[in-house]
Amino acid sequence: xxxxxxxxxxxxxxxxxxxxxxxxxxxxxxxxxxxxxxxxxxxxxxxxxxxxxxxxxxxxxxxxxxxxxxxxxxxxxxxxxxxxxxxxxxxxxxxxxxxxxxxxxxxxxxxxxxxxxxxxxxxxxxxxxxxxxxxxxxxxxxxxxxxxxxxxxxxxxxxxxxxxxxxxxxxxxxxxxxxxxxxxxxxxxxxxxxxxxxxxxxxxxxxxxxxxxxxxxxxxxxxxxxxxxxxxxxxxxxxxxxxxxxxxxxxxxxxxxxxxxxxxxxxxxxxxxxxxxxxxxxxxxxxxxxxxxxxxxxxxxxxxxxxxxxxxxxxxxxxxxxxxxxxxxxxxxxxxxxxxxxxxxxxxxxxxxxxxxxxxxxxxxxxxxxxxxxxxxxxxxxxxxxxxxxxxxxxxxxxxxxxxxxxxxxxxxxxxxxxxxxxxxxxxxxxxxxxxxxxxxxxxxxxxxxxxxxxxxxxxxxxxxxxxxxxxxxxxxxx
Amino acid sequence: xxxxxxxxxxxxxxxxxxxxxxxxxxxxxxxxxxxxxxxxxxxxxxxxxxxxxxxxxxxxxxxxxxxxxxxxxxxxxxxxxxxxxxxxxxxxxxxxxxxxxxxxxxxxxxxxxxxxxxxxxxxxxxxxxxxxxxxxxxxxxxxxxxxxxxxxxxxxxxxxxxxxxxxxxxxxxxxxxxxxxxxxxxxxxxxxxxxxxxxxxxxxxxxxxxxxxxxxxxxxxxxxxxxxxxxxxxxxxxxxxxxxxxxxxxxxxxxxxxxxxxxxxxxxxxxxxxxxxxxxxxxxxxxxxxxxxxxxxxxxxxxxxxxxxxxxxxxxxxxxxx
Numbered sequence: 001x002x003x004x005x006x007x008x009x010x011x012x013x014x015x016x017x018x019x020x021x022x023x024x025x026x027x028x029x030x031x032x033x034x035x036x037x038x039x040x041x042x043x044x045x046x047x048x049x050x051x052x053x054x055x056x057x058x059x060x061x062x063x064x065x066x067x068x069x070x071x072x073x074x075x076x077x078x079x080x081x082x083x084x085x086x087x088x089x090x091x092x093x094x095x096x097x098x099x100x101x102x103x104x105x106x107x108x109x110x111x112x113x114x115x116x117x118x119x120x121x122x123x124x125x126x127x128x129x130x131x132x133x134x135x136x137x138x139x140x141x142x143x144x145x146x147x148x149x150x151x152x153x154x155x156x157x158x159x160x161x162x163x164x165x166x167x168x169x170x171x172x173x174x175x176x177x178x179x180x181x182x183x184x185x186x187x188x189x190x191x192x193x194x195x196x197x198x199x200x201x202x203x204x205x206x207x208x209x210x211x212x213x214x215x216x217x218x219x220x221x222x223x224x225x226x227x228x229x230x231x232x233x234x235x236x237x238x239x240x241x242x243x244x245x246x247x248x249x250x251x252x253x254x255x256x257x258x259x260x261x262x263x264x265x266x267x268x269x270x271x272x273x274x275x276x277x278x279x280x281x282x283x284x285x286x287x288x289x290x291x292x293x294x295x296x297x298x299x300x301x302x303x304x305x306x307x308x309x310x311x312x313x314x315x316x317x318x319x320x321x322x323x324x325x326x327x328x329x330x331x332x333x334x335x336x337x338x339x340x341x342x343x344x345x346x347x348x349x350x351x352x353x354x355x356x357x358x359x360x361x362x363x364x365x366x367x368x369x370x371x372x373x374x375x376x377x378x379x380x381x382x383x384x385x386x387x388x389x390x391x392x393x394x395x396x397x398x399x400x401x402x403x404x405x406x407x408x409x410x411x412x413x414x415x416x417x418x419x420x421x422x423x424x425x426x427x428x429x430x431x432x433x434x435x436x437x438x439x440x441x442x443x444x445x446x447x448x449x450x451x452x453x454x455x456x457x458x459x460x461x462x463x464x465x466x467x468x469x470x471x472x473x474x475x476x477x478x479x
Numbered sequence: 480x481x482x483x484x485x486x487x488x489x490x491x492x493x494x495x496x497x498x499x500x501x502x503x504x505x506x507x508x509x510x511x512x513x514x515x516x517x518x519x520x521x522x523x524x525x526x527x528x529x530x531x532x533x534x535x536x537x538x539x540x541x542x543x544x545x546x547x548x549x550x551x552x553x554x555x556x557x558x559x560x561x562x563x564x565x566x567x568x569x570x571x572x573x574x575x576x577x578x579x580x581x582x583x584x585x586x587x588x589x590x591x592x593x594x595x596x597x598x599x600x601x602x603x604x605x606x607x608x609x610x611x612x613x614x615x616x617x618x619x620x621x622x623x624x625x626x627x628x629x630x631x632x633x634x635x636x637x638x639x640x641x642x643x644x645x646x647x648x649x650x651x652x653x654x655x656x657x658x659x660x661x662x663x664x665x666x667x668x669x670x671x672x673x674x675x676x677x678x679x680x681x682x683x684x685x686x687x688x689x690x691x692x693x694x695x696x697x698x699x700x701x702x703x704x705x706x707x708x709x710x711x712x713x714x715x716x717x718x719x720x721x722x723x724x725x726x727x728x729x730x731x732x733x734x735x736x737x738x739x740x741x742x743x744x745x746x747x748x749x750x751x752x753x754x755x756x757x758x759x760x761x762x763x764x765x766x767x768x769x770x771x772x773x774x775x776x777x778x779x780x781x782x783x784x785x786x787x788x789x790x791x792x793x794x795x796x797x798x799x800x801x
Contacts, residue, residue, distance in 0.1 A: 466639060
């Protein structure tokens, strides 16, 4: 609701008051973004400002430094400061706990206590975004910006500040250098994408959350079939939650004339894990590809070296999500699922869209999609679990027999299942739109009857409002 | 830009006009509420001498016909399963606002999560959602952040929830529930729990500020409306927590008595009197009510014979049941 007031105010100021002065618009975006971030927790504004200053100054110095040694030193300064802050706020307690547990396990208990550290919202996202700038400037792929306001607006750009997409400096930053003109088609599409995002988040993800939370909390009391269903609910929840946020972010950016990168490309229609990772959280996986996998040698070396690199990026990707072994195991599982594809050179088998020229997938494609979804859903159990014991116990109960028993759980009530037809509708709609940017992309052209089109918009608005009230925080805000 | 804003404005206008159709659904939803008690309160129909407040233990653990017969007071149960103190305080606020305040309130305390978080005990939003036709209900939802005041004023649909679409006719309450608001559970013992001996020390760290505030507000409302408040701790299939009891005495203060079951009676460690670990069955509830009656009669008579409620409270002896 607060965002519903904030957005029109910024929109009006941006286009109507400052429309002719793009530098002033950039300043407005920076100020609005700081207000937006400070709304959550003003204490951490200094962190994002500090990170912005560091990378701006490092970028400026890099622009005037030619020698590889000094350039490397400058890059190291940026990496140490940015990753140091991320490490302290996100991972300090994890390492303390892990060391204490390890020493205790080997019979030498140590006394080290965790600190009461609050994780700043979105720190993992904006840290990676600023790093992409410094690394690109270091690699001479991007010219260092001279304007601090432009750079501040890029780092703190409010539509995607707290949960991505993790924008590349070479895609987003140059957009701040030029005047933006209002493009009605672009803005209208942005509104449609916001609508889709709200639908995914409020109607699908939040409804799934009620059921998934119940099943994951009370898993010991439920049968195998119910636990398997709980994992599916979480798989749908996290997709609706995260891709919904991304849709809102991209749509909002479009209202201001900015084009953000695609972050989800209908990942649950993937035919193998490699394709899944080309379609899920694209901005993070390509970040790791460009700034970690390629520098490690990528797939250019021996098979063994490629396997090592794959495991490294999946493990680091898991660890990026949170300071918990569950995320590391989640990444490890995905690496294991990826491994056979890599070993048999099948990892680039599915670079096209499934059933490209057909309405329905073939039986073989449908089976592959189902298998991929099952593997991904299994791995989500680790992602959702509180800790490894919880995850292992959940899986133990899930495979403990009774898959043929009927579902049964506390929240199994007609009102809680009201979202199921909408969930079916969403996936059906996404299937139809699977070659496009989002479910309502190009809706105007696809449904030329305006009355019908507007009925759909009004219907979605009402459904979203009716389902609102039990909002859960976006899962990815915690990362 | 102009065209874009016109389209947005037109869409908003269509939404605004279509939205008014939901007024019909809002009215219909109130008629399909499965529990009529809250709407009875809001319509000013709960005018009783004695009211019971509590959670499911309040619903199940006392026999209202026995109380009514023995005390000569018209009694009604406003306990809701899973309701915690904030919800009970909301109910009481509405009772004194819309109905004749009762002479006596008996509130059953939840040992030992009365002031702390407990998953099954929550604010019963589900009882409010079908009744958004009433302004008081909407106000409470705004106050608790479940609905936005300004959006609700513009859009009726925002006042509604999924519950409004459940237009099944709820089952009619049986004669006992219709008359007393609750009934005891005839179900026999249905659990594998073992009786719990010994309780961990009461932990004040788990107490929630909003629950403590609601607890105090409940007492204040009673005091302001000259309602005699009596707390009751019903039996659970576990030993009484002395720490909890001491904490409740501290919270209640010297003016509000707390009655407990007979801690030495072996009946309260006999599963024959329980339905499950937390609830009595009908024989248990009747036995517990019989046990309470002499003390209740004494307390109520003493209050009735005192002309000055303040003097009366000051001189009341707080029974120590331990």
